[in-house]
Amino acid sequence: MTHLAPVILQSHDLLPVRPPETVSMRTRDGVRLDADLYRPDAAGTWPVLLLRVACGRRTALTSHYAHPRWYAARGYVVVVQDARGCGTSDGRFRPFEAEREDGADAVAWAASLPGSSGVVAMYGCGYAGMAQWLALAERPSALRAVAPAFAGWDVFSDWAYEGGAFRLADAMGWALRAAAEAARRVEDGTGHRILSDAARSLPIDDEIPSRPQALRDYARYSHYDDWLTNPLPGPAWNALSPKSMLADMPADVAVLQLGGWYDPRLSGTLDAHDLIAADRLVARGRAPVRLVVGPWGADGPAAAPGEAPTLDTLQLAWFDRVLKGHGADRSGPVRLHDMETGRWHDLPALPAAEAVLHLASDGLANRQGGRLGLEMPDFEALDVVVHDPRTPVPTVGGHAVPSAAGRVDRAAVDRRPDVATYTSPPLEEPSTLAGRVALDLWVEADAPSFDVSAVLSVVRPDGQVLPLTQGHARVEPGDPTRPLTIAMRAVCATLAPGSALRLSLAGSCFPAYPVNPGTGAEPGETRRVDALPITLLIHSGPDRPSRLRLPA
Structure with a gap:
């Protein structure tokens, strides 16, 4: 068709609009x-x-x-x-x-x-x-x-998994909503009701939390099983992803x-x-x-x-x-x-993580005794954290459960004995962090597979502990942990004098990610009864220098 020159509209003018x-x-x-x-x-x-x-x-x-x-x-x-x-x-x-x-x-x-x-x-x-x-x-x-x-x-890595862990709440919620719509299209009223109800209140207390009954019964309407059972990057994921298709980005868009x-x-x-x-x-x-x-x-x-x-x-x-x-x-x-x-x-660009804070402890980080500091500690330390699958550390704020995202005070979570915390001294001057964050953590466990959840927060003078960023890693048998590097997303925050930084470490972050049973079994095959307690050993000091890398 022949195109006329586009009309130039002044910002203060509004045009009438035709009916759709x-x-x-x-x-x-x-x-x-x-x-x-x-x-x-x-x-x-x-x-x-x-x-x-x-x-x-x-x-x-x-x-x-x-x-x-x-x-x-x-x-x-x-x-x-x-x-x-x-x-x-x-x-x-x-x-x-x-x-x-x-x-x-x-x-x-x-x-x-x-x-x-x-x-x-x-x-x-x-x-x-x-x-x-x-x-x-x-x-x-x-x-x-x-x-x-x-x-x-x-x-x-953006929709299905994060740090090797399945994005349980995010992926399940979207799969249930999409499956409910598929049931509606074929006028399956019962399926639509069951799936819609499950989407409003995720059935994460099911016998198999990562593969609840609603998604098992109505798997024909959903992609969920395909995602849950494909935990490694590869051709199937590349065929869906812009990352693999746009290495040569058109320069005129x-x-x-x-x-x-x-x-x-x-x-x-x-x-x-x-x-x-x-x-x-x-x-x-x-x-x-x-x-x-x-x-x-x-x-x-x-x-x-x-x-x-x-x-x-x-x-x-x-x-x-x-x-x-x-x-x-x-x-x-x-x-x-x-x-x-x-x-x-x-x-001009997103800064990289170049400043370093070292983890240090007297072995009581799970009693809020861990420290973050500029100086490398001159002694070796070991913190022991026991993850109990019956009472997993909950997801509080952050990004990993979209329906509950944001900055939520996690002070009560940090007081749990299954959370190790490392806190900096209060700042004397304002300090701005802007860019990516990463954690190099020397950690081991008494199980073939385990998870590490890492949350970086600001501790305000009034005692509020507000998350700034977080990361998660699932360690499978044979994965390197000397150190384990956890990408913790990016941050932009100017910390006021009197505030402090805190790193919180735990063996779970549920329901953002499935509870790791410790056996190496896939989430879709893990019943609640199968999960075992896991003991994490977190090292710090000159020989095993766990450290937080920041964009200061």
């Missing part, structure tokens, strides 16, 4: 995909914003974004499309399997819709964010910008990534930015790239100091700039929200 239209397209293999079309009721052509969802197009992800009418009134054609096997679209939903080809087909089709200027951008969070990456891997010519939020980069400190997929978001930013430094005709990390979780905003812009205001300004040429670039390539002060920091 339901439109359909066919994929290259003949599957019908349905969409709702919103467009200005005015003469001219407009850039297209394409949102491809797996949760039903009528909701239009209004849990996180303004309704599509809001964007249409500001000079965009908005297309909200049900992914294959979702909503009213044909086909069977298999997570990520068809998004590369279907997404590219949808971009080409959206570029030809009434009112389109022929230029397309994509937006959306979670699954809809990954759908953007996968469509980009097919290099559709009309795609000019993407804005994936809370999406990650690798399905294996603008990229705005939105991440959250309490989003389970933040580490992948940062990995993607590092790769893309490095590529753009050497690419000619490169489009802009930006990373914004704010006080958000996978389910939306979390309680935090200061005010945070909405996802809509952030990406509208981005789309206006890269698609319409409106507005100036006033922020750095990386913008981070400070968890403690609420201020925003603009940086």
Whole structure:
């Protein structure tokens, strides 16, 4: 079709919006995909914003974004499309399997819709964010910008597993919701009710906590067993993941990534930015790239100091700039929200973990006697922590259980005898941490397999202990633990004088991750009765220097 020049809309003008239209397209293999079309009721052509969802197009992800009418009134054609096997679209939903080809087909089709200027951008969070990456891997010519939020980069390490441990609460909750939708599509009322009820209250007290009865009975509706029984990276995961498809990123597509400190997929978001930013430094005709990390979780905003812009205001300004040429670039390539002060920091890149705090102890870290310090201790120490599977250490705040994400006081958890804590002296001056964190831990256990949960918190003068970041590792028989390196995600926080840092170590973090039975058995094969107590031995000192690496 012949495209007219796009209309230039002033920021204070709002356009009338046509009533939504339901439109359909066919994929290259003949599957019908349905969409709702919103467009200005005015003469001219407009850039297209394409949102491809797996949760039903009528909701239009209004849990996180303004309704599509809001964007249409500001000079965009908005297309909200049900992914294959979702909503009213044909086909069977298999997570990520068809998004590369279907997404590219949808971009080409959206570029030809009434009112389109022929230029397309994509937006959306979670699954809809990954759908953007996968469509980009097919290099559709009309795609000019993407804005994936809370999406990650690798399905294996961002969606299914973390540090070798299955992401139990996150993966189970999503699988139950997706299975309930599959049951609804075939009018299985009983299955839909059972699965929906289980999604609202995760059945983690089942005989097999990682594979509850609801998912066993209705496995035909879900991908869950495929993920649970494939605990190692490899070709099956690579076939679903942008990480394996976008090593050579198109340089002419603008990229705005939105991440959250309490989003389970933040580490992948940062990995993607590092790769893309490095590529753009050497690419000619490169489009802009930006990373914004704010006080958000996978389910939306979390309680935090200061005010945070909405996802809509952030990406509208981005789309206006890269698609319409409106507005100036006033922020750095990386913008981070400070968890403690609420201020925003603009940086040229995400700093690496270069400062070091050493663990030290008199053997009573599980009685809050461990210490963090700049100096290497001059003596060897051993802390003993006993994990009892009957009373696992609970997940408190952080990122790993999306429905309960955020900054929750964990002082009571740190007082448990199965948690070892290492606390720094109170700070005399403000100190800002901004970037990635890692832990090198010399640890061993009396079981073939064990878990280590690590949480870094700020201890405020009033006694509150608020998590800043965390990491988790599942150690399988034969894995190296001399030392065990645990990636602890990234952080941005300015610590006030009188505050201290605390590292908390435990043998479980449930229900974020399955309780390790200590036997080496897979989670889907482990009954509650099979789990055994595990004794962890945590070393520190000159010969076995456990240490925390920080971006100071």
